[in-house]
Amino acid sequence: MTIPQLFFLTILNEKLNERHAKYFLIFHRVLGDIDDMHLLNRRIVNGAMVEKLDFPFMVNLLKVHNKIVHPVCGGSIIAHHLILTSAHCFFCDGSHEAKVQDFFSLYNNVDLKKATLDKVIRGVCHEKWNPETALHDIAILKVENGFAKNYHPVKLEFNDGYMKGDLKICTAIGWGERTARTRALKTKLLKPKYELEGIKISCIDNCVQYKVDIPLISLDTCTEFLASLYSKVVVSKNGSQLCAYGAGVDACQGDSGGPLMCGEKQYGIISFGKGCARKNSPGIYTRISYFKNWIEETKKKLSVDD
Numbered sequence: 001m002t003i004p005q006l007f008f009l010t011i012l013n014e015k016l017n018e019r020h021a022k023y024f025l026i027f028h029r030v031l032g033d034i035d036d037m038h039l040l041n042r043r044i045v046n047g048a049m050v051e052k053l054d055f056p057f058m059v060n061l062l063k064v065h066n067k068i069v070h071p072v073c074g075g076s077i078i079a080h081h082l083i084l085t086s087a088h089c090f091f092c093d094g095s096h097e098a099k100v101q102d103f104f105s106l107y108n109n110v111d112l113k114k115a116t117l118d119k120v121i122r123g124v125c126h127e128k129w130n131p132e133t134a135l136h137d138i139a140i141l142k143v144e145n146g147f148a149k150n151y152h153p154v155k156l157e158f159n160d161g162y163m164k165g166d167l168k169i170c171t172a173i174g175w176g177e178r179t180a181r182t183r184a185l186k187t188k189l190l191k192p193k194y195e196l197e198g199i200k201i202s203c204i205d206n207c208v209q210y211k212v213d214i215p216l217i218s219l220d221t222c223t224e225f226l227a228s229l230y231s232k233v234v235v236s237k238n239g240s241q242l243c244a245y246g247a248g249v250d251a252c253q254g255d256s257g258g259p260l261m262c263g264e265k266q267y268g269i270i271s272f273g274k275g276c277a278r279k280n281s282p283g284i285y286t287r288i289s290y291f292k293n294w295i296e297e298t299k300k301k302l303s304v305d306d
Contacts, residue, residue, distance in 0.1 A: 059075040064103075084266075087125040098139050124302065167216040174258050241285060243285070266288055
């Protein structure tokens, strides 16, 4: 296998040190060539435009590159200063702190050009996050100013019934690209689309939020699908992940870290998959209920000085 193109690294920071570059090389070698993957930066495929603020807890995470802020991942508001997202959106050091320098959050509008901007000041990744297997792909971020007084945190589902075969139709949410990423997208991303609070911001297509309904599938079915796609990555048997698959619909490039909603509660966090809306290629999500204790403990840790 040839060394994959580190598209994610190129956009965000071409001056990463050798340790961090090696970290992502390992990740992509295990999971496949970057042209075929939407592990990083997934977006909604064949979804419907969100025309009003149906998901007020939804956040878009962005990072500065060459004085322009670019979209990186999604997330969901879980407390006044806190965002739940994926660990793979960041570099996590040995202390499990996420490298969040130059990261911002946008929230409070389905149209990013009218959203509220805040700076991310701290992040904590799960201590067992493993880039080689994509297990424990979960992190919590803290923003500088906090969300408006009338903010709406997402309701987290800590008792989902997934391991007992409770397979629902759920909804993935995100902004922008609705087909698999191409090399041409790099150029598109580097061009600023608008300015907010004096900061130049890039986004994909029309910067508007989309949603797509996707059925959950069982771990057994998911395992069969994954066996034909990856040599080293398997869905966790301990229930730390969810699988969802529907013909022609998917999350794709740009919204890793965003929520998978089943009814009014968040069941999962968008993690990875191969391609976008490919036949027999499920999306894998970090399962919220499995991480109940970690979420509650990390919220307390980050909220001490609120």
